[in-house]
Amino acid sequence: MKFLQDITLGQYMPQDSFVHRLDPRVKFFILLILMVTLFFIEAPLKFLLMGLIVFLIIRLSKIPTGYVLKGVAPFVWLFLFAACAHFFFTPGRSIRPFPIGFVNVTVEGVVNGTVITLRILLIIVLSSMLTLTTTPLELTTALKMALSPLKRFKVPVNDFAMMMMLTIRFVPILLLEAQRIINAQRSRGINFETGGLIQRAKKLVPILIPLFNLSFLRADELSVAMICRGYATGKERTSFREVRFSTPDFFALAAVMLVLPFFFL
Secondary structure, eight states, X not given: OXXXXXXXXXXXXXXXSHHHHSOHHHHXXXXXXXXXXXXXXOSHHHHHHHXXXXXXXXXXXXXXXXXXXXXXXXXXHHHHHHHHHHHHHOOSOBOTTOOBTTBOOBHHHHHHHHHHHHHHHHHHHHHHHHHHXXXXXXXXXXXXXXXXXXXXXXXXXXXXXXXXXXXXXXXXXXXXXXXXXXXXXHHTTOOTTSSOHHHHHHHTHHXXXXXXXXXXXXXXXXXXXXXXXXXXXXXXXXXXXXXXXXXXXXHHHHHXXXXXXXXXX
């Protein structure tokens, strides 16, 4: 259960860095560009270039690289599932000594599995970097900007952005509560590391039930706090801190736009 402590997605780490000072709308736009680009690249050199860009973003954020990579560990099962699904079920040229019985691994499967795994890995790291370098209030501002065209269709953009922000912020809160429940159950003698698959699944029940109760309690407390502060749906709200496009934002966007054509050559 230690993996719960390693999840960085949804958490914010304050630092005085170039990335932290960027306009949240610029960061959100750059994230979208890089994530969309990931779905169009397959060549190893292009993945290497994307990896270098992600590494540069991490260095400019002054967040320890090890801390960011540690946040990837809880998603290893997702990487394995994606890779195996392609390794064993993609038709094509078999790799020796396969096929063995009904098990077959193909060249095309290995290539596709590796590409999909790298895409998922980089998307998780990029998403983590957005939340690690952007406060919840800034994230709300960025989401409002991204969804603002939907206002023409009478979509409640402000409320949707607020819901998304609250959902993101609930991730670290629920993980912290889950870790507390796990520690409490361990103090009562429950060992989560022993037993078969079914036994381990049964041991999750004393964690999930209290966690559901606590999540509803937290949501109720949050709703009361928002009502007490005058929050109302469908109303325009002002910001305590106005965000403005600055010179560093221009350079960040220009750098991404200059590199972008190399992915489509």
